[in-house]
Amino acid sequence: MATFEPSELTEAQLVAVYRAMLQSRLMDERMVSLQRQGRVGFYGTGMGQEATCIASAFALRPTDWLFPGLRENAAMLLRGYPLVPYLAQLFGNSGDEAKGRQMPAHQFSRRVNQVSWSSCIGTQLPQAVGAAWAARRKGHDTVVLACLGDGATSTGDFHAAMNFAGVLQAPAVFLCQNNHWSISLHISQQTKSETLALKASAYGFPGVRVDGNDAEAVYAATSSAVARARAGAGPSFIEAVTYRVGPHSSSDDPTLYQDAREVEAWRAKDPLERLRARLIERAAWDLARDEALRAELLAALHAAILEAEALPPVPPESLFDDVYADEPWHLAEQRREFVRATQGTKD
Incomplete structure (x- = not known):
């Protein structure tokens, strides 16, 4: 593992x-429950991987862009996105910015410069590099954080993105959450490379390996890589070593392939427990404040769920929206006919 100087985060920032x-952990626990109740169709958690998701996003400016994989969505909330529309996306109702057009747990918003990830593994990576290159050509100091899992390193899109970024010196930071499992395929079957970080050398830029369950280490590595990219020195690759202690998604049963002893060993390395203990040791936190924060977050979450779930469905005629900047006559005609057919209205 690479070592970094202690992060420059203040106690308040930590x-x-x-x-x-x-907040991410509590939301994941509640959303899994809602999915099992049939109130949400699909969900993918980031449980046990919160340090990598949150600490890396904390190293970004509001003007930077984030291209997530499955387990980085909660970064939106850290960056200021409201909780109710975030949850409305899971229900696919009128509170969803995407108007119910994307499957659950694929949140995005221009408001916080976060792009929707795709269920096709690795496709966000060339897109992220393209956005970084565009920013550089425009003379902006924007940096793009391109997130991926260990499984994505076996895709053609990973190679294309890494090569493109290296050749063009795009201001991109590749953040790989090596959680040891690409659905049911273990990392030992994924690659014979000694580390995933080592792969960056083939593309002409640095790669580092850090403890993905240590929030300060993740922040330090990401902050350094972001500063390097912003200064025009090109891309970097960060392998954050962590573990997926839960299922790949709500459609998965990990007991069929994971060793329960390995899971429990990694649960003992819980990033939340580690950061809380560190804060308490530094006299920046205590158990009473922790209980109060948990109660506050749960109350806000439950209220937001009630509000988001109660929102009306997306109007069916919205399927005609966002096709053209200025709606042409034939689409307007189709919209009117659709409304007549579905709502029984007359001209």
């Missing part, structure tokens, strides 16, 4: 990181 990590 508490903010911890708060966002705890």
